[in-house]
Amino acid sequence: MAKNNTYDASSITVLEGLEAVRKRPGMYIGSVSTKGLNHLIYEIVDNSVDEHLAGYCTEINVTLEKDGSATVTDNGRGIPIEMHEKGMSAERLVFTTLHAGGKFDNSAYKTSGGLHGVGSSVVNALSTQLTVRVKKNGFIHEDKYEQGNPVVDLVDGLLPTVGKTRETGTSINFLPDPTIFEKTRFKADEVKSRLHETAYLNPKLRIIFEDKRDEVTEHIEFHEPDGIVGFIKDMNKNKDVVHDIIYFSGEAEGIGVEVAFQYVNEFHENVLGFCNNIYNAEGGAHLTGFKTMFTTVINSYARELNILKDKDQNFTGPDIRNGMTAVISIKHPDPRFEGQTKTKLDNQDASKAVSKITGEEVTRYLDRNLDALKSIIACAEKAAKIRKTEEKAKTNMLTKQKFSFDSNGKLANCESRDANRCEIFIVEGDSAGGSAKTARNRAFQAILPIRGKILNVEKASIDKVLANAEIKTMINAFGCGFSEGFGNDFDITKLRYNKIIIMADADVDGAHIATLLLTLFYRFMPELIFEGHVYIAMPPLYKAIPNKGKEEEYLYDDLALERYRKKHKGGFTLQRYKGLGEMDAQQLWETTLDPETRMLKQVEIEDARLASDVTEMLMGTDVPPRKEFIHEHAVDAELDI
Ligand code: TTJ
Numbered sequence: 001m002a003k004n005n006t007y008d009a010s011s012i013t014v015l016e017g018l019e020a021v022r023k024r025p026g027m028y029i030g031s032v033s034t035k036g037l038n039h040l041i042y043e044i045v046d047n048s049v050d051e052h053l054a055g056y057c058t059e060i061n062v063t064l065e066k067d068g069s070a071t072v073t074d075n076g077r078g079i080p081i082e083m084h085e086k087g088m089s090a091e092r093l094v095f096t097t098l099h100a101g102g103k104f105d106n107s108a109y110k111t112s113g114g115l116h117g118v119g120s121s122v123v124n125a126l127s128t129q130l131t132v133r134v135k136k137n138g139f140i141h142e143d144k145y146e147q148g149n150p151v152v153d154l155v156d157g158l159l160p161t162v163g164k165t166r167e168t169g170t171s172i173n174f175l176p177d178p179t180i181f182e183k184t185r186f187k188a189d190e191v192k193s194r195l196h197e198t199a200y201l202n203p204k205l206r207i208i209f210e211d212k213r214d215e216v217t218e219h220i221e222f223h224e225p226d227g228i229v230g231f232i233k234d235m236n237k238n239k240d241v242v243h244d245i246i247y248f249s250g251e252a253e254g255i256g257v258e259v260a261f262q263y264v265n266e267f268h269e270n271v272l273g274f275c276n277n278i279y280n281a282e283g284g285a286h287l288t289g290f291k292t293m294f295t296t297v298i299n300s301y302a303r304e305l306n307i308l309k310d311k312d313q314n315f316t317g318p319d320i321r322n323g324m325t326a327v328i329s330i331k332h333p334d335p336r337f338e339g340q341t342k343t344k345l346d347n348q349d350a351s352k353a354v355s356k357i358t359g360e361e362v363t364r365y366l367d368r369n370l371d372a373l374k375s376i377i378a379c380a381e382k383a384a385k386i387r388k389t390e391e392k393a394k395t396n397m398l399t400k401q402k403f404s405f406d407s408n409g410k411l412a413n414c415e416s417r418d419a420n421r422c423e424i425f426i427v428e429g430d431s432a433g434g435s436a437k438t439a440r441n442r443a444f445q446a447i448l449p450i451r452g453k454i455l456n457v458e459k460a461s462i463d464k465v466l467a468n469a470e471i472k473t474m475i476n477a478f479g480c481g482f483s484e485g486f487g488n489d490f491d492i493t494k495l496r497y498n499k500i501i502i503m504a505d506a507d508v509d510g511a512h513i514a515t516l517l518l519t520l521f522y523r524f525m526p527e528l529i530f531e532g533h534v535y536i537a538m539p540p541l542y543k544a545i546p547n548k549g550k551e552e553e554y555l556y557d558d559l560a561l562e563r564y565r566k567k568h569k570g571g572f573t574l575q576r577y578k579g580l581g582e583m584d585a586q587q588l589w590e591t592t593l594d595p596e597t598r599m600l601k602q603v604e605i606e607d608a609r610l611a612s613d614v615t616e617m618l619m620g621t622d623v624p625p626r627k628e629f630i631h632e633h634a635v636d637a638e639l640d641i
Contacts, residue, residue, distance in 0.1 A: 017096075017097065017098045017121075018096060018098070018121060018124065018125035018148040018149075019125075020098075021098070021121075021122050021125035021126065021148075022125050022126065022147070022148070022177075022180065025126055025180050028122045029043075029122060029126070030341070030342075032180055032181050032182055033181075033182055033183070033604070034182075034183055034185075034186075034187050034190075035190075035604055035606060036181065037176055037181050037183065037184065037185075037186060037187075038186055038187055038190050038191055038194070040070070040123045040126065040127075040174065040176060041062065041070050041072065041186065041191055042194060043119065043120060043122065043123050044070075044072045044120060044123055044172050044174070045060060045062060045072055045195070045198070046277075046278075047120060047170075048060045048072060048074035048076060048170070049198060049202060049205070049277060051074060051076035051077065051170075052074075052076070052202055052204075052205050053202075054076075056076045056077050057074045057075055057076035057077075057169075057205075058075060058204065058205065058206060059074065059075050059205070059206045059207075059208065060072065060073070060074045060205065060206070060207050060208070061073040061074075061207075061208045061210070062191065062195060062207065062208070062209050062210070063209075063210040063211075063212060064186050064188065064191070064210070064211045064212060064213055065173070065212055065213070066212050066213055067175065068175060068176075068184055068185070068213075069129070069173055069174060069175040069176075070173070070174060070186060071171065071172065071173040072171070072172050073169060073170070073171040073172075074169050074170055074171075075167065075168065075169040076168065076169055076170060077136065077168055077169075078134040078135055078136035078168045078169055078170050079091045079094060079132070079134050079170050081134050081136070081141050081158070081159050082158075083157045083158070087157075089143075089154065089157070089158065089159055091132060091134060091141075091143055091159065092143065092150060094119075094120055094121065095120055095121050095124045095130070095132065095143075095145060095148075096121055096124065096145075096148065096150070097121055098119065098121055098122070120172070121148075123172075123174055124145050124148045124174070125147070125148040126148075126176060126177050126180050126181075127145070127147075127148075127174040127175055127176055127177055128146060128147060128175050128176075128177045128178075129144070129145070129146055129173075129174065129175045130144070130145045130146075130148075130172065130173070130174040130175075131143070131144050131145075131172070131173045131174075132144070132145075132170070132171070132172055133162070133170070133171040133172075134159075134169075134170055134171075135165045135167050135168050135169045135170075135171075136168045138164060138165065138166070139161040139163070139164055139165065140161060140162050140163040140164070140165050141158075141159040141160070141161050141162075142159065142160060142161070142162045143159050147177065185213075188211050188218070190606060191209070192209055192220065194279075195207045195209055195222055196222050196224075197231075197274075197279060198222075198277060199222035199223060199224045200224045200227060200228055200230055200231035200234075200327075201227070201228065201231075201274060201277045201329055202227075202277065203224055203225050203226065203227035203230075204225075205223070206221060206222070206223045207221070207222040207223070208220070208221050208222075209221075209222065227258075227260075228247070228258060228259075228260040228327040228329055229245050229247050229260050231260065231327050232245050232260045232261065232262050232325055232326070232327060233245060235270065235325050236262055236264050236325050239264040239265070239266065240264055240265040240266075241262055241263070241264050241265075242262075242263045242264065242265060242323070242375040242376075242378075242379065243262065243263060243369075243371065243372035243375045243376070244262070244372065245260055245261070245262045246260065246261055246262065246362075246365055246372065247259070247260045248357070248358075248361035248362070248364075248365065249357075250357035250360070250361060251353075251357075252352070252353040252356045252357055253349045253352060253353045254333060255330055255331065255332050255333075255349060255350055255353040255354075256330060256331035257286075257328075257329075257330050257353055257354050257357045257358075258327075258328075258329045258330070259290065259326065259327070259328050259329075259354075259357075259358065259361075260326065260327050261324055261325060261326035261327070262324075262325055262326075263323045263324055263325070263375060263376055263379050264323050264325060265323060266323050266458075266459075267322060267323070267383070267386075267460070267461045267462050268322075268323075268458070268523060269318070269321040269322065269323070269324045269325075269326075270324070270325045270326070271283075271287060271290075271291070271321065271324060271325075271326040271328070272326070272327050272328070273286050273287045273328050273329075273330075273345065274327070274328070274329040274330070275329075275330050275331075275332055275335050275345050275350070276330075276331055276332060276335060277329075279343070280337075280343050280344060280345050281341060281343040281605055282339040282340065282341060282343045282344035282530075283344060283345070284337075284338075284339075284344040284345030284346060284350075285345045285346060285347055285348055285349075285350040285351040285354075286328050286330045286345055286350045286351065286354045287328060287345075288351050289350065289351035289352065289353065289354035289355035289358065290326070290328050290354050290355070290358050291317050291321070292317070292351075292355060293354075293355040293356075293358040293359045293362075294317075294320065294321075294358060294362065295314075295315070295316075295317040295320050296359075297358075297359060297362050297363060297366075298315065298320045298376065298377065298380065299314045299315055299320075301366065301373055301377065302315065302377050302380070305374075305377070307377055307381070315380045315381075315383075315384055316384070316387070318383070318387075319380045319383040319384045319387060320376075320379075320380045320383075322379050322380060322382065322383030323379040323383075324379075328354060330345075330350055330353070330354065332345075332347055332350055334347070335347060335350075340530050340531070341530070341605070386461065386462055386463055389463065390462060390463060390466065410433070410448065410449050410473070411446060411447075411448045411473060411477050412437045412440075412442075412446060412447045412448075413446045413477075414440075414442055414443060414444050414445050414446040415442055415443050415444075416443055416444045417496075418444075419495055419496050419497060419498055420498050421444045421498065422444050422445075422446065422496060422497040422498060422499075423444060423445050423446065423497055423498065423499040423500075423501060424445075424446040424447075424448055424477060424478070424496075424497040424499070424500055424501065425440070425445065425446070425447050425448065425501045425503045425537070425593070426448050426450060426474070426500065426501070426502050426503060426517065427447055427448065427449045427450070427503045427504075427580070428449075428450060428503065428504040428505060428509075428510060428513050428580070429449065429451070429580070429581060430449055430451065431581040432449070432503070432505075432579070432580035432581045433447060433448075433449025433450075434449070435580070435581065435583065435584065435585050435588050436449075436503070436580075436588060436592075436593070437449075438585040439585035439586070439588040439589040439593055440589070440593055441593070445593060446477070446497065448473065448474065448477055450470045450473075450474075450513075451470065454468070454470050454471065454513065454516045454517065454520065455468045455470070455471060455516075456516055456519070457471075457516075457519055457520050457523050457524070458519060458523075465524075471520065474520075475524075475525075477496070477497075478495060478496060478497065478500065478525070478528070479494045479495060479496040480492055480493075480494040480495045480525070481494070482524040482525055483524060483525070483526075490524075490525060490527060492527045492528070492531060495528070495533065497533075498533065499533060499535055499600075500521075500528060500533050500534050500535065501535045501536070501537050501600065502514050502517050502518075502534070502535070502536045502537065503537040503539075503580065503592060504536075504537075504580075505539075505578075505579040505580055506538075506539060506541060507578075507579070510579075514536055518534075518603060521534055522605075526605070529603055529604070529605050530605060532602055534602070534603040535600040535601060535602055535603060536600065536601045536603060537592050537598065537599075537600060538556055538598075538599040538600065538601055539577065539580060539583075539591055539592045540554035540555055540556045540577060540591050541555060541556065541557060541558070541561070541576065541577060542554070542555040542561055542574055542575060542576055542577065543555070543574070543575040543577070543587075544561075544564050544568070544572045544573070544574055544575075545572055545573045545574075545575070546568055546570065546571075546572045547570055547571045547572055547573070548570065554590070554591050554597075556599055561574075580592070
């Protein structure tokens with residue numbers, strides 16, 4: 001409880017507010033999985049970014065501490081600490097009032113919207129401990145909270161000081177509450193990738209990341225003075241680019257618009273949308289405005305240049321974006337978000353603004369750069385040609401070899417046709433596939449064995465992808481088609497299995513196969529992931545059989561083994577499972593297939609996006625980084641029970 005006695009009725013409603021956050025944390029941070037956990041860091045960092053946008057902060061430090069806490073420090077003006085009219089220091093209002101969000105100045109752009117910017121009070125409510133240090137007016141002021149409640153006595157209504165300083169800034173240290181979160185280990189890869197994104201979007205900001213949790217401290221500085229141009233440059237590094245990066249910016253309808261794009265010789269598009277520095281996974285109005293106008297402009301150039309003749313149809317939008325890497329970043333005074341994960345920008349004025357500026361600026365640039373224009377149209381022509389061949393091939397495929405549900409290559413289908421109940425396991429290797437077929441409950445579990453490595457879809461053209469036997473079998477089995485640039489034929493309502501479960505060995509090759517499959521789903525069937533249908537099976541690493549008494553136990557990671565060792569001092573025999581193929585049918589059922597006892601990890605869209613980003617690295621000829629990545633992930637792997 002709060003020790004100080006300056007509390008009045010208003011502070012009681014405050015604490016009730018935070019209690020609501022602790023009761024239903026998902027409502028405020030999306031989930032209590034690792035994703036929600038990492039969100040806590042972003043909530044705090046966003047405040048410092050706001051201070052940067054207001055023109056006062058140039059550096060932000062984010063540190064993952066040894067004790068499992070996180071520290072965010074900036075060199076801004078420092079949160080106001082003086083007495084606020086409600087009889088509390090302003091800083092206390094920020095950390096104990098829902099939606100107060102530290103907006104004491106009139107910074108033009110709120111980062112709040114959707115899941116984001118719900119504020120530092122939410123982080124406070126979900127932390128066992130939170131310490132605030134504010135450097136200003138010559139002193140370091142300190143405040144502390146436990147489970148969201150202040151535990152520091154005010155001195156004449158003011159915060160105590162713990163030292164002197166000439167600097168200004170804010171530092172927050174917080175320890176996530178283990179009774180709220182499923183796991184409390186921040187995922188460094190995700191945090192780094194998000195901080196790097198923030199650096200690209202704020203070219204004058206320096207972000208220093210440190211991970212002190214392992215023996216060797218990791219220290220990385222993110223500073224991207226080239227902004228979103230640098231973002232494009234990095235996404236396209238090691239790729240065959242076909243023209244210089246095109247950049248433009250402008251303002252319309254009170255909305256700031258910045259766009260950078262460049263084409264590469266590949267067969268997919270990668271168009272990312274940001275609003276007020278927040279990534280919009282589901283896109284939205286800004287992307288629609290850009291895409292629609294860009295399609296119009298390129299088609300009209302193609303007609304002007306007589307590349308499209310009178311009788312020819314227009315290029316489709318996806319044709320035109322074939323090979324495009326683009327970042328559309330807007331600043332909106334009052335963003336609203338919709339969609340499954342509340343990451344789809346809903347403001348229609350954003351579409352108008354982006355469309356207007358794209359129309360003007362792209363024309364201005366391409367009028368003067370005919371070579372770039374011709375390269376872009378060449379990409380569209382290539383795509384259109386493949387699309388037409390593909391449309392023909394698809395019609396042939398559908399009419400000639402009518403797909404039969406039961407005789408589809410190696411698929412051992414289940415008996416039930418009730419999609420809600422059905423599961424399909426994608427199993428690496430013929431031998432594991434064979435055991436899984438014996439072990440499964442054929443009433444509702446289907447098994448699809450796949451052989452060895454599957455095709456890396458990032459590197460292949462669409463016709464290659466569709467010619468690949470494993471991929472064809474998967475698309476057929478799932479039943480909902482696929483979506484790629486060339487028209488969207490994906491229909492999630494036709495999905496035949498509620499759960500698609502990737503079953504691969506817990507080793508380097510297994511991780512690689514899972515990555516390739518995630519990349520495939522992410523590119524061609526992203527809704528499967530958005531709507532939570534994709535899972536990864538987590539087979540155990542060991543079986544422990546105690547020397548006397550009690551039953552044997554499956555252990556799913558080394559931590560579990562460590563715990564088991566401590567509990568069973570009497571001795572036990574340990575069986576190590578090297579791979580799925582080594583388990584007999586009964587063991588496979590108990591450990592991996594039986595819904596009552598198995599462990600599954602539900603794949604989130606971030607996992608897939610990350611997988612897609614790293615596929616390049618994994619597939620490259622560079623052996624060292626590959627090893628490193630997989631090692632890191634092997635250590636990181638955590639369990640959803
Ligand atoms: C507000 O207007 C007066 C001067 O200070 C402005 C402000 O709030 N600055 C500010 C807040 N800088 N940094 C923060 C901040 C930093 C972190 C890490 C966390 C929070 C909640 C706020």
